Amino acid sequence: MTDETIDELIDATYAALCKHGYADLTMQDIADESTKSKAALHYHYDTKQDLLLAFLAALYEDFTARLRDPEGDDPAERLVTFVDRALTPPARDDQRAFQTAILAIKAQVPYDDAFAERIGEFDAFVHDRCRSIIAEGIEQGVFRDVDPDRVATFLVTLFNGAHVRWVTEGQSADVTQELFVEYVRSQLLADDASEPAAERAP
C-alpha cells in the first residue's frame, strides 16, 4: 500500500467517524469517503477494528509530532505551552463529532485490549512529557520540590476531563487552560520564582 493510499484511508476514516460516530461505523461508510471500494479496504485491513487501530496509530503520530517540542527555555513556559497545545486540537471540521467518536472508543477500552493499548499511549505520552518538564523545572529551581509523577497524573486526568466536557457541552477548554496557568503559578512555581513566563509576556 502506498503512503498516499494510507493517507487517503486515514482521512476517509476521520470523515466517516465524524459523520456516523463509532457505534454505527461500517467499512462501507469509510469506503464511501474514499475513492476505494469496500473490497479494497478489506484487502488492506481484515477488519474494521484493524483499520481503526491504524487510524489511531496515525492520530498518535500527529499528536506527538505537534506536542513533542514546546518552545521556550523556561520550564514553566514550556509546561503552559504544552498544556495549551494539548487542550487545543488542530482546527478541523466536525471537531466535536470527532472527539465524540474518540470518547466512544474510550468506552470500548475495557472490552478491547488493542484499543486499550492505543488509547493508553496518548495518556502515557502526555504523562511522560509533563513529568519530564516538571522534573527539569525542579532541577532548575523554578518549580517546587513536587513529585513530578503525581502532578503528571493529575494533569492527564485534567486532559481527560476537558475531553469529556468538550463532547458533552461543546465547550472549548478556555477555562481549563486559564485555571491550569493559575495552578502552575500557585502549585508548582517555587516561592522565589516569578510569575510563569506566559503571564510575564507583554
Added chain:
Amino acid sequence: MTDETIDELIDATYAALCKHGYADLTMQDIADESTKSKAALHYHYDTKQDLLLAFLAALYEDFTARLRDPEGDDPAERLVTFVDRALTPPARDDQRAFQTAILAIKAQVPYDDAFAERIGEFDAFVHDRCRSIIAEGIEQGVFRDVDPDRVATFLVTLFNGAHVRWVTEGQSADVTQELFVEYVRSQLLADDASEPAAERAP
C-alpha cells in the same frame, strides 16, 4: 406502577448495563434481569431510551442524596469530603462495567438532547455544590478571594477526567483525591488559614 416495580426495573437496568454495555443493550436484556416480561417493560416505558432516562433520573436522586450534605463546619473540610465522596462511587459489583456504560451514554450526548439534559444535571449539581462551599469559605475568610464559579468548573472537569481514567485504566481515584487536597491547600486556602481539616486530623 408501584415503587417496588420501579426499583426492580432500575436494578435490572443497572445489572443489564453492566453485563451488556450501552451499545448492545436491549429491552429483552433488561427484562431478563427482572421478574417482568419484555412486554411489561414496554407497557411502562415506550422505548429503551425512556427507561434509560428514568434510570438516569433515579441515579441522579441517589447521587445527590449521597452528596447533598457533607459534614463539617469548616468549608475546607466540607469541600474535601464532598470531593472524596464524589470520586468514590458506592461499592457495587461491576462498578467499572457500570462506569463504562455511563461513559458510552456521555458519548451519545451530542446526538440526544434528553441524554444531554440528564447528564448535564450531574455536572451542574457538582458545580453548584462546589461553588457554594467555595463561596462560603471565601466569606468566612478561610479561602482566598478566588472566583467560585471558575474553580467549580475546574473541579467538574477533574471529576469527568477521573471518570474516564477509571474506565480506561481501571484506576481508582486515589491520586486525584490526594492531589485535590494539595490543590485546596495551596490554591484555595487563604495565606493565614491553616492546613485543610482533612490533613489536620490525627
